[in-house]
Amino acid sequence: xxxxxxxxxxxxxxxxxxxxxxxxxxxxxxxxxxxxxxxxxxxxxxxxxxxxxxxxxxxxxxxxxxxxxxxxxxxxxxxxxxxxxxxxxxxxxxxxxxxxxxxxxxxxxxxxxxxxxxxxxxxxxxxxxxxxxxxxxxxxxxxxxxxxxxxxxxxxxxxxxxxxxxxxxxxxxxxxxxxxxxxxxxxxxxxxxxxxxxxxxxxxxxxxxxxxxxxxxxxxxxxxxxxxxxxxxxxxxxxxxxxxxxxxxxxxxxxxxxxxxxxxxxxxxxxxxxxxxxxxxxxxxxxxxxxxxxxxxxxxxxxxxxxxxxxxxxxxxxxxxxxxxxxxxxxxxxxxxxxxxxxxxxxxxxxxxxxxxxxxxxxxxxxxxxxxxxxxxxxxxxxxxxxxxxxxxxxxxxxxxxxxxxxxxxxxxxxxxxxxxxxxxxxxxxxxxxxxxxxxxxxxxxxxxxxxxxxxxxxxxxxxxxxxxxxxxxxxxxxxxxxxxxxxxxxxxxxxxxxx
Numbered sequence: 001x002x003x004x005x006x007x008x009x010x011x012x013x014x015x016x017x018x019x020x021x022x023x024x025x026x027x028x029x030x031x032x033x034x035x036x037x038x039x040x041x042x043x044x045x046x047x048x049x050x051x052x053x054x055x056x057x058x059x060x061x062x063x064x065x066x067x068x069x070x071x072x073x074x075x076x077x078x079x080x081x082x083x084x085x086x087x088x089x090x091x092x093x094x095x096x097x098x099x100x101x102x103x104x105x106x107x108x109x110x111x112x113x114x115x116x117x118x119x120x121x122x123x124x125x126x127x128x129x130x131x132x133x134x135x136x137x138x139x140x141x142x143x144x145x146x147x148x149x150x151x152x153x154x155x156x157x158x159x160x161x162x163x164x165x166x167x168x169x170x171x172x173x174x175x176x177x178x179x180x181x182x183x184x185x186x187x188x189x190x191x192x193x194x195x196x197x198x199x200x201x202x203x204x205x206x207x208x209x210x211x212x213x214x215x216x217x218x219x220x221x222x223x224x225x226x227x228x229x230x231x232x233x234x235x236x237x238x239x240x241x242x243x244x245x246x247x248x249x250x251x252x253x254x255x256x257x258x259x260x261x262x263x264x265x266x267x268x269x270x271x272x273x274x275x276x277x278x279x280x281x282x283x284x285x286x287x288x289x290x291x292x293x294x295x296x297x298x299x300x301x302x303x304x305x306x307x308x309x310x311x312x313x314x315x316x317x318x319x320x321x322x323x324x325x326x327x328x329x330x331x332x333x334x335x336x337x338x339x340x341x342x343x344x345x346x347x348x349x350x351x352x353x354x355x356x357x358x359x360x361x362x363x364x365x366x367x368x369x370x371x372x373x374x375x376x377x378x379x380x381x382x383x384x385x386x387x388x389x390x391x392x393x394x395x396x397x398x399x400x401x402x403x404x405x406x407x408x409x410x411x412x413x414x415x416x417x418x419x420x421x422x423x424x425x426x427x428x429x430x431x432x433x434x435x436x437x438x439x440x441x442x443x444x445x446x447x448x449x450x451x452x453x454x455x456x457x458x459x460x461x462x463x464x465x466x467x468x469x470x471x472x473x474x475x476x477x478x479x480x481x482x483x484x485x486x487x488x489x490x491x492x493x494x495x496x497x498x499x500x
Contacts, residue, residue, distance in 0.1 A: 253338075
C-alpha cells in the first residue's frame with residue numbers, strides 16, 4: 001500500500017517538474033459543480049500566487065489581453081459545444097504589466113449521454129519560442145534585403161562613377177560650365193549609396209575597430225529623408241574613442257534610433273521639432289552616443305518595457321516590437337549598454353555606451369604623398385567590365401598617358417603574357433570570369449612588380465573574401481564614385497615609380 005502511495009507521489013512530482021520545464025500549466029473546469037482547478041505552473045505563468053487568489057473563470061479573463069478576450073471566450077464556447085479538441089494562441093498580461101504569449105489546447109470530457117461534464121486544458125508559455133522565430137524571420141528578411149541593397153548599391157555606383165567622371169571632364173574642358181550643383185548631387189547620392197553598401201555587407205559577425213562618427217554619418221545620410229520632413233537635425237559631435245563592433249550591426253542600431261526619434265515627433269511644424277545626436281567620452285573613457293527628440297515622450301510606467309521583445313507603443317500594424325529589443329541585444333553583445341530617459345511632452349533620449357577599442361581603426365589605402373604636379377607619361381591599363389566608366393577613365397587619363405582599355409580580367413592577363421608593358425593598372429575588383437583579386441594572384445606569381453602596380457577600383461559590392469584580400473595586400477583601392485583628382489595622382493605616382 002505504501003509503495004503505491006510512493007509511486008503516486010513520485011508521479012505527481014514528476015508531472016509538476018515536467019510542467020515547469022516545458023512552461024505548461026494545466027487546468028480543469030467541472031461543469032456540474034463549476035469548480036475550477038489550476039496547476040501551480042499555470043498560476044506561475046499567469047503571474048499569480050495560489051495563496052493570493054482563487055482559480056476562477058473571471059480571474060482568468062481578467063489576465064487575458066484586452067484584444068484577445070473575444071477570441072478566448074469563443075474558444076471556451078467552442079470547446080463546450082463541439083466536443084472536439086481545439087487550440088488557440090493568445091496573450092495574457094501579468095499583474096506586473098508584462099505580456100506573455102500562450103498556446104492553449106482543450107478538450108471536453110463527456111458522460112454516457114454525450115453531454116460535456118468537464119473541460120480539461122493545457123496552456124504553454126511560448127513567448128521565448130515566438131521571439132526566437134520572429135528574430136529568425138527578421139534576420140532572414142534583413143539578409144535578403146541586405147543582399148539586394150548591396151547589389152543595388154553596386155549597380156548605382158557604376159553609372160554614378162561615370163557621371164562623376166564626365167563632370168570632371170566637363171570642368172576641365174569647359175571651366176565655366178557650372179557643374180557645381182550637379183557635382184553636389186553626385187556626392188549626395190554617393191554618401192547614401194555608400195551607407196547602403198556598408199550596412200548590407202554579409203560579414204555580419206566580423207568585428208573590428210571602428211570610428212563611431214563614420215558609422216553615425218552613414219546612418220544619418222540614410223535616414224535624412226525620414227528626419228528632415230519632421231524635425232530640424234542637430235549634430236553635436238565631441239571627441240570619442242574608436243570601438244570594437246560590426247559596422248552593419250552598429251549601423252542598424254543607429255538607424256533604428258534615428259527612425260524611432262523621427263516617428264516620435266508629430267507630423268507638421270518641422271521647424272518647432274528637433275532631433276539631436278550628441279557624442280562624447282564619459283569619465284571611464286567609454287564612447288557615448290545620445291539620440292534625443294523633443295517628441296511625445298514615453299509614459300513612465302512603460303519605460304521599463306521599451307526593450308522587451310514585441311513591446312511597441314505604435315498602432316497595430318506599424319511596428320513589430322522587435323526593433324529596440326534587437327538594438328539592446330546588439331549593444332549588450334558589444335559589451336556596452338543602452339538606456340532611455342523620457343518625459344511626456346518633452347521627448348526621449350536614448351544613450352548608447354560602448355567600451356573603447358585598444359587599437360586604431362584600419363583605413364583603406366586610397367592615397368599616398370607627395371603629390372606629383374608634373375606627370376611622367378606612361379602606359380596605363382584600365383580593366384573594368386563597365387564599358388561607360390572605362391571609357392570615361394580613358395578620356396580622363398589619355399591627356400597624360402597612353403591608355404589601353406579591356407573589359408575583363410582574362411583579356412588583360414593575355415595582353416600582359418603577350419609581352420605588353422604597363423606602368424600602372426587600374427582594375428575593377430569585382431568582375432565576371434576573373435576578378436581583380438584573382439588577377440592579382442596570377443601576377444603575384446609571374447610578375448610581382450606588376451602586381452604591385454595595380455590600383456583597385458570597386459563599385460562597393462564587397463564579399464568577405466574581397467574584404468580580407470584588401471586587408472592583406474598593400475595596393476591602393478578606390479570606391480566608385482571616387483575623387484578623380486586623387487585617382488589621377490595615384491596613377492601618376494605608379495607610373496613615375498615604374499619608369500623612374
